Amino acid sequence: MWNEPSAGIAVAAADAANATGGAPRLPQPAVVATVEPGSIGEELGFQPGDKLLSINGQRPRDLIDLQFLVGEEELVLEVEDPDGTLHTVELEKDLDEGLGLGFTEALFDGLKQCNNACPFCFIDQQPPGKRRSLYLKDDDYRLSFLYGSYLTLTNLSEADWRRIETQRLSPLYVSVHATEPELRSRLLVNPRAGLLLEQLQWFQQRDLQIHAQVVVCPGLNDGPALERTLRDLAGFAGGDWPAVLSAAVVPVGLTRFRPPGDGLVPVDRACARRVIAQVEPLQARFQAELGSRFAWLSDEWYLMAGYPLPPRDNYEDLPQEGNGVGSIRAFLEAMDAATTRLPAALDQPRRVSWVVGLLVAEALRPAVERLNAVAGLEVLLHGLPSPYWGQDQVVTGLLTGSDLLQGLAGRDLGAELLLPAVMLRQGEPVFLDDQRLEDLTSQLPVPIRLVQGADDIVAACLGFLDEAA
Numbered sequence: 206m207w208n209e210p211s212a213g214i215a216v217a218a219a220d221a222a223n224a225t226g227g228a229p230r231l232p233q234p235a236v237v238a239t240v241e242p243g244s245i246g247e248e249l250g251f252q253p254g255d256k257l258l259s260i261n262g263q264r265p266r267d268l269i270d271l272q273f274l275v276g277e278e279e280l281v282l283e284v285e286d287p288d289g290t291l292h293t294v295e296l297e298k299d300l301d302e303g304l305g306l307g308f309t310e311a312l313f314d315g316l317k318q319c320n321n322a323c324p325f326c327f328i329d330q331q332p333p334g335k336r337r338s339l340y341l342k343d344d345d346y347r348l349s350f351l352y353g354s355y356l357t358l359t360n361l362s363e364a365d366w367r368r369i370e371t372q373r374l375s376p377l378y379v380s381v382h383a384t385e386p387e388l389r390s391r392l393l394v395n396p397r398a399g400l401l402l403e404q405l406q407w408f409q410q411r412d413l414q415i416h417a418q419v420v421v422c423p424g425l426n427d428g429p430a431l432e433r434t435l436r437d438l439a440g441f442a443g444g445d446w447p448a449v450l451s452a453a454v455v456p457v458g459l460t461r462f463r464p465p466g467d468g469l470v471p472v473d474r475a476c477a478r479r480v481i482a483q484v485e486p487l488q489a490r491f492q493a494e495l496g497s498r499f500a501w502l503s504d505e506w507y508l509m510a511g512y513p514l515p516p517r518d519n520y521e522d523l524p525q526e527g528n529g530v531g532s533i534r535a536f537l538e539a540m541d542a543a544t545t546r547l548p549a550a551l552d553q554p555r556r557v558s559w560v561v562g563l564l565v566a567e568a569l570r571p572a573v574e575r576l577n578a579v580a581g582l583e584v585l586l587h588g589l590p591s592p593y594w595g596q597d598q599v600v601t602g603l604l605t606g607s608d609l610l611q612g613l614a615g616r617d618l619g620a621e622l623l624l625p626a627v628m629l630r631q632g633e634p635v636f637l638d639d640q641r642l643e644d645l646t647s648q649l650p651v652p653i654r655l656v657q658g659a660d661d662i663v664a665a666c667l668g669f670l671d672e673a674a
């Protein structure tokens with residue numbers, strides 16, 4: 206699956222040996238990015254740019270190590286100033302007290318990349334020549350633990366397995382795709398992929414947990430294979446401490462950049478309806494057996510099928526919201542809440558536009574109609590396809606700068622364009638096609654306002670953010 210490491214958790218790719226489970230790279234120093242006001246770090250005089258070399262004589266490999274090493278009452282820190290001066294700092298603190306430092310990277314010894322060759326890999330379906338982080342095949346169990354990115358478990362060394370056990374790195378998020386060994390090996394093009402069921406037993410025996418995902422490729426792992434996969438996973442979901450906490454079922458994303466003749470078939474309306482008709486009865490069965498629906502269909506299935514999204518209650522505690530399961534339903538609910546008590550009229554007439562992916566536009570219309578019932582307010586909703594990826598039915602987060610320029614050309618944008626920040630790389634004003642936000646700003650005839658979340662969108666529509674400014 207695709208997890209572009211965000212700016213701020215930017216990581217250097219490990220060397221080839223590390224990516225295949227060999228000897229890891231020597232950890233680099235942890236570079237301080239932020240110092241929390243009032244923290245021990247501030248008291249000690251830490252500044253952004255300082256390098257933390259070791260804690261009690263040990264070099265942390267990543268933020269997880271760092272957290273473990275800092276959990277002592279007495280610390281000896283080895284620190285290097287930006288000018289190269291070395292310091293040794295000794296301190297005493299409460300056991301659970303942190304240093305209040307943020308770091309430029311999450312991994313100090315490099316990213317473990319995947320050793321698979323899935324034909325449906327989204328990373329391989331991009332055009333060449335974009336920013337390097339777009340091509341990093343993150344398959345790193347530490348990022349899975351820290352940020353919920355998915356991994357396949359095919360590149361773990363003995364030392365990695367030991368570390369998962371001793372540091373209790375749980376839950377992890379595992380791309381399963383299929384449980385039948387031969388089929389999973391074929392999908393990931395890796396014989397090690399066939400070990401998944403043994404690996405799940407390993408988690409179960411140690412009271413460690415995972416969330417699973419299945420990317421459905423029509424004709425490859427749908428139908429009976431999908432049924433078997435979900436039943437096998439549910440076999441690890443019983444008891445007080447289930448090894449598999451949930452399974453998300455998501456449609457494969459195919460772009461126009463994939464090689465010809467790859468045999469992959471895009472999900473269409475008929476396929477979406479078939480998968481829903483297959484998984485919903487399984488959900489009912491799991492509910493009866495496990496007390497949870499357990500297997501979750503991402504919102505895209507319902508939007509592609511042309512069905513209404515299930516009610517919010519169906520999603521229980523949204524165990525796979527980050528994977529698009531219930532996220533649009535939760536957003537619609539937040540929009541409902543944010544638009545229940547709107548003013549009857551605005552003091553000043555206002556016309557703004559709001560751009561979203563074509564796939565979600567229809568579901569947002571009722572909320573937009575409620576906003577447009579406010580006298581003096583007109584919100585123009587623009588649902589756009591993605592010529593860049595070659596996808597008509599696209600979610601908002603995949604729209605690129607060129608999609609926006611092409612799709613919005615000649616459209617009525619009102620006085621301002623509301624642009625969901627989810628289209629940009631976290632922490633950086635850049636789109637998935639490397640187009641920068643400032644380029645878009647200079648080419649569109651109206652100012653752009655970044656918006657995030659329902660309350661922010663409604664406040665921006667009403668012009669309340671201007672009043673507050």
Ligand code: SF4
Nearest residue numbers: 206319321323326342
């Ligand atoms: S090749 Fe497979 S496992 Fe590796 S990043 Fe791509 S989809 Fe994920």
